Amino acid sequence: MLFNSIQFALFLPIVFLLYWFVFDRFISKSEHQLRLQNAFVVVASYVFYGWWDWRFLLLIAFTSLCSWGSGLLIGKAGTKKEAKTWTTLNIVLNLGILAMFKYYDFFVTEFAQLFHISTDGLLLKVILPVGISFYTFQALSYSIDVYRGKIEPTKDIVAFFAFISFFPQLVAGPIERATNLLPQFLKKREFNYDTAVDGMRQILWGLFKKIVVADNCAVYVDKVFSTYTEQTGSTLLLGIVFFAFQLYCDFSGYSEIAIGTAKLFGIRLMRNFNNPYFATSFADYWKRNHISLTTWFMDYVYYPLIGSSDKLWYWNLCMIITFLLSGMWHGAGWTFLLWGLYQGIFIVISMNLSKPRKRFEKKHQLKDNRIYEFFTMFVTFFIVCIGLVLFRAESIGQAWEYVCGIGNTGLFIYPMKKKLVLRIILPIISMIGVEWLQRNRRHGLDFIIDTCTWWHALVYFVIFLCVGYYYLLLSVDTPASFIYFQF
Amino acid sequence: MKKFIVKSIKYIIVFLIMFVLFLRVVVFFPNIKSRQSHEVNVARQIERMKQIDEPKIIIIGGSGCGFGLCSSMISRHFNMPVCNTGTQGGMGILLQTNLCKDYIRKGDVVVVIPEYTNYYGNRYLGGSTALRILTSIYPDGYKCLSFRQQLYLIRYVPETFNNTIAAWLEPKQFSEMDDPYSQGSLNEYGDVEMYDVRWVSYSSVQSPIKWNNFKLQYKTISLLQNFCQYCKNQNAVMLLFPPAYRAKDYDVNQENIDMIWNALKEAQLPIVSSPERYKMADTLHYDTDYHLTYEGVIIRTNKLIADMDSSLNNSIIHF
Numbered sequence: 001m002l003f004n005s006i007q008f009a010l011f012l013p014i015v016f017l018l019y020w021f022v023f024d025r026f027i028s029k030s031e032h033q034l035r036l037q038n039a040f041v042v043v044a045s046y047v048f049y050g051w052w053d054w055r056f057l058l059l060i061a062f063t064s065l066c067s068w069g070s071g072l073l074i075g076k077a078g079t080k081k082e083a084k085t086w087t088t089l090n091i092v093l094n095l096g097i098l099a100m101f102k103y104y105d106f107f108v109t110e111f112a113q114l115f116h117i118s119t120d121g122l123l124l125k126v127i128l129p130v131g132i133s134f135y136t137f138q139a140l141s142y143s144i145d146v147y148r149g150k151i152e153p154t155k156d157i158v159a160f161f162a163f164i165s166f167f168p169q170l171v172a173g174p175i176e177r178a179t180n181l182l183p184q185f186l187k188k189r190e191f192n193y194d195t196a197v198d199g200m201r202q203i204l205w206g207l208f209k210k211i212v213v214a215d216n217c218a219v220y221v222d223k224v225f226s227t228y229t230e231q232t233g234s235t236l237l238l239g240i241v242f243f244a245f246q247l248y249c250d251f252s253g254y255s256e257i258a259i260g261t262a263k264l265f266g267i268r269l270m271r272n273f274n275n276p277y278f279a280t281s282f283a284d285y286w287k288r289n290h291i292s293l294t295t296w297f298m299d300y301v302y303y304p305l306i307g308s309s310d311k312l313w314y315w316n317l318c319m320i321i322t323f324l325l326s327g328m329w330h331g332a333g334w335t336f337l338l339w340g341l342y343q344g345i346f347i348v349i350s351m352n353l354s355k356p357r358k359r360f361e362k363k364h365q366l367k368d369n370r371i372y373e374f375f376t377m378f379v380t381f382f383i384v385c386i387g388l389v390l391f392r393a394e395s396i397g398q399a400w401e402y403v404c405g406i407g408n409t410g411l412f413i414y415p416m417k418k419k420l421v422l423r424i425i426l427p428i429i430s431m432i433g434v435e436w437l438q439r440n441r442r443h444g445l446d447f448i449i450d451t452c453t454w455w456h457a458l459v460y461f462v463i464f465l466c467v468g469y470y471y472l473l474l475s476v477d478t479p480a481s482f483i484y485f486q487f
Numbered sequence: 488m489k490k491f492i493v494k495s496i497k498y499i500i501v502f503l504i505m506f507v508l509f510l511r512v513v514v515f516f517p518n519i520k521s522r523q524s525h526e527v528n529v530a531r532q533i534e535r536m537k538q539i540d541e542p543k544i545i546i547i548g549g550s551g552c553g554f555g556l557c558s559s560m561i562s563r564h565f566n567m568p569v570c571n572t573g574t575q576g577g578m579g580i581l582l583q584t585n586l587c588k589d590y591i592r593k594g595d596v597v598v599v600i601p602e603y604t605n606y607y608g609n610r611y612l613g614g615s616t617a618l619r620i621l622t623s624i625y626p627d628g629y630k631c632l633s634f635r636q637q638l639y640l641i642r643y644v645p646e647t648f649n650n651t652i653a654a655w656l657e658p659k660q661f662s663e664m665d666d667p668y669s670q671g672s673l674n675e676y677g678d679v680e681m682y683d684v685r686w687v688s689y690s691s692v693q694s695p696i697k698w699n700n701f702k703l704q705y706k707t708i709s710l711l712q713n714f715c716q717y718c719k720n721q722n723a724v725m726l727l728f729p730p731a732y733r734a735k736d737y738d739v740n741q742e743n744i745d746m747i748w749n750a751l752k753e754a755q756l757p758i759v760s761s762p763e764r765y766k767m768a769d770t771l772h773y774d775t776d777y778h779l780t781y782e783g784v785i786i787r788t789n790k791l792i793a794d795m796d797s798s799l800n801n802s803i804i805h806f
Contacts, residue, residue, distance in 0.1 A: 191491075193488075193490060193491050200495065423649070457498075460498070460502075464502045465505075465506055465509060469645045470645070472644065472645045473645035473646055473649065
């Protein structure tokens with residue numbers, strides 16, 4: 001079930017009403033009220049997830065059960081070694097499942113090609129379950145945090161299943177930590193009017209980003225990438241800039257809808273994006289982009305890797321390894337691996353240059369200089385864009401040809417489909433404008449409730465109108481899926 | 488909680504009403520490009536049908552009729568006036584037939600040639616082309632739309648409006664001398680002429696188009712049955728023909744075409760000829776898999792005349 005589908009538009013109010021009126025209000029005297037409400041969350045989430053393919057439910061239930069069981073075993077372990085064994089077992093099991101579904105066929109194919117072996121009978125050819133990387137990482141974080149003593153293992157299996165499968169963030173994050181989300185399922189949720197209204201606004205803003213910006217960009221980007229050998233440099237350049245906005249608005253749009261939906265149920269999810277294209281350095285970009293995944297890799301890969309080492313070269317190496325793994329997390333393919341390496345190298349450069357850069361800025365009094373700020377944003381955005389060619393291309397060869405094509409052919413010729421470009425640029429400018437004005441707030445429509453005026457209502461209506469208009473325009477038959485579902 | 492629900496419902500209802508009103512308003516902006524194009528044929532032929540009192544031949548279909556038949560040959564052969572209403576397949580067969588219904592009279596021969604797209608999916612209900620033509624060319628036709636069809640077509644309003652804006656921003660000035668899509672290319676019967684510029688062989692540049700996710704649309708068959716009955720009630724004769732289709736495309740879709748034709752046979756519709764007879768050589772096609780070159784038009788018209796002859800002189804032939 002997609003957030004931008006009619007099914008979800010019907011599913012959400014039904015679940016909302018049942019959640020607050022049946023499982024909260026009418027059975028509030030029951031001592032099992034919280035468990036029943038959590039059980040309802042699990043059922044609703046499984047309906048939501050099973051909409052794609054009911055067989056995926058077995059996998060998520062198995063992952064949840066193993067992680068919950070391992071948490072208990074870690075908690076009961078008499079020695080540190082025993083706890084470590086259970087943690088390792090759970091990690092191996094979860095990563096094993098992920099590897100089997102996501103990476104097995106890729107590595108077997110590559111290995112077979114290298115040694116000229118036939119792959120007959122070796123490939124699994126299984127469908128990649130939607131969002132498997134997201135909920136696997138969420139489950140892993142729980143057992144690691146229990147092992148580290150950051151959280152007590154929970155005996156409440158229903159609350160734990162709700163934590164893993166909570167439908168707003170199940171298929172594309174934010175990848176929640178047990179320390180933040182699990183305690184919310186262990187205590188009674190209270191409905192808060194202001195939070196719910198804010199949630200609705202955030203959903204509307206997420207839909208705008210997804211439908212009006214991302215899906216619109218996708219029309220152009222798909223066309224450019226499928227015919228990149230015939231396109232001029234200007235078209236190729238525009239194609240990758242639009243892809244940058246497509247990717248950001250698609251994924252951050254999903255996150256906004258997820259966070260907004262969770263607010264309707266009295267649950268607070270972590271922020272996943274903080275205007276990454278306003279970043280003034282590459283390191284800053286990764287502090288703002290896909291925050292839940294970046295912090296996950298920092299906490300569970302990077303910091304354990306560096307350990308107690310104080311050698312800068314080793315820190316840099318660990319950072320590159322971390323981003324290589326992050327690239328692999330995104331997909332089984334050399335392009336993702338290379339994309340991860342590209343990110344790792346640039347983040348190391350950015351981090352190592354931060355001190356000299358600060359000295360330079362201080363010397364030339366550039367800290368509050370708006371032109372300098374925009375310039376650094378532009379440079380960061382440009383580096384991000386070049387990296388995204390790897391993210392979008394189907395092979396390294398294609399990515400290389402694409403980048404070469406930008407420089408080789410007609411960079412100053414009008415790009416293809418001028419009218420389409422106009423249709424895309426207007427929503428992008430509107431989105432950037434709103435996010436710039438609201439950059440210190442949590443989302444684009446994060447207004448102060450008390451100051452609600454007709455002007456706000458007009459803004460909501462214009463956004464609603466754009467969402468409806470573009471929804472009809474772009475998805476007459478079926479609504480477009482979200483890019484990050486494939487990961 | 489109550490306040491939140493009431494307020495949310497209020498907002499959603501008000502926004503939805505305003506959104507529908509917005510769509511209702513923008514759909515009435517005419518497309519200036521459409522008004523200069525061969526699409527004016529719809530209004531012209533309706534006007535002709537109104538004025539002709541004697542028995543006539545009405546041709547209903549998509550652009551494959553306008554770009555694929557020589558009505559003057561048909562008219563001469565049967566000694567009857569011909570109104571070729573076939574302008575755009577995107578209008579959908581439901582609208583195409585409904586627009587003609589009021590003008591079918593005793594003794595008329597109604598030749599129905601739906602393009603294959605009408606037989607699967609919801610294309611029989613039309614799309615943005617239907618809205619564009621109704622708004623820009625024949626607004627009276629809106630009353631031919633059923634409520635269900637109106638509901639269905641709402642989704643095409645943005646696409647129609649975007650095309651209207653695009654036409655305003657960059658109006659294409661049709662040169663009546665050399666553009667078959669200009670209104671100047673139409674003859675009095677509704678055929679697109681300018682055969683001298685329609686020589687490009689489509690087959691050499693385009694790969695065949697395979698119909699994806701084919702699922703026979705039984706509603707099209709049912710509406711053709713109703714239309715046939717309507718013609719009978721008016722003492723007119725309806726003949727159902729397969730469209731002229733490019734051989735390459737025919738071959739990749741043959742299984743589905745056979746399925747369509749078998750279903751039409753089972754529905755006991757007055758089908759004339761077999762689809763294979765109208766499978767036209769690749770080189771006879773102009774710019775789409777339905778549009779023909781001059782040579783193609785003559786071959787196809789001769790076949791159509793022969794088939795009509797045998798059907799009208801004898802009884803309806805079921806192949």
